[in-house]
Amino acid sequence: MIKIYYLLIFFIICSQTTFSQIGPRVWKKEVKTTSNKKKSKFSTKHLAYSITNITTSDSEKVLEIYNWITKNISYDNELMRSKSLQNRIYTSEENVVKNVLERKMALCGGFALLFKFLCLDLGIEAKEVHGFTKDYTGRFKQTKTPHHTWNVVKLNGKWHLIDLTWAVSHGNDGFPDNFWYLTRPEDFIYSHYPEDPKFTLLNEPISFSEFKNKNSH
Known part of the structure; x- marks a missing residue:
């Protein structure tokens, strides 16, 4: 059953045609070039x-943030296809987030x-992680440049993995695929x-070569 689940996931990924490739490649470069500009x-x-006004613990706050984003932000197919729009939006981290909220x-x-x-904003440690993913067959796309971005968030002193893009893209009937929320490493x-590699969050991280050759469940 687990293997079938992963094959289904990879099929959906394939149907999204390169949805992962734009984010990290563009804005990592652009943020560096705009670092000396006046602070936004x-x-x-x-x-x-x-979003979190009725919550108390960090775990509850992170869940509410996840729920709000997956409910209110959809995948931007227009931005994926438009180079001019990418150039206008990917000028700084702040501008990216501002446009996400404006465009939903x-x-x-x-x-x-x-x-x-x-x-x-809430004092919860979180990072964006750039890296690589596989296609629906479990095969690695031969590229030296990271083509996807996800998050790690620290709760109760421990890092956890979240992929909001896949949660939204793989959801059904307006509901996210919560498999990608606090997913086991x-x-x-x-x-x-x-x-x-430290952000594999594995006790014994595998190498990139091992990842490329690793079969799905």
Whole structure:
């Protein structure tokens, strides 16, 4: 059953045609070139507090952020196809998040940055992670450049994995696929490999070569 589940996941990934490829490649480069510009006044703090105003623990807050994003932000097919729109939006992290909230749509980098911003606003440690994924057959696409972005978030002193893009893209009838929320590292590694191996979150991280040759369940 688990193997069938993963094959279904990979089939959906394939049907989304390169949805993972734009975010990390573009905005990582652009943020570096705009680091000396005047600091933006844009803030997500009010949104972060409004989303989590009835929660108390960090775990509850992170779940509410996840629920809000997966309910209100959809995958941005227009941005995926438009180079001019990418050039206009991917000028800084703040501008990416600002456009995500205005357009109610995102690519993987936008999902990951919005999640990170909202967590940091609440004092919860979170990072965006750039890396590689496999296609629906479990085969690795031969590329040296990371083509997907997801998150890690620290709860109760321990890092956890979240892929908002896949949760939204693989959901049904407006509901996200919650398999990608706080996914076990042992499951995540079958389809995702980070630039920095420590973010596999495995007790004994595997190498990139092992990931490429690793079969699905």
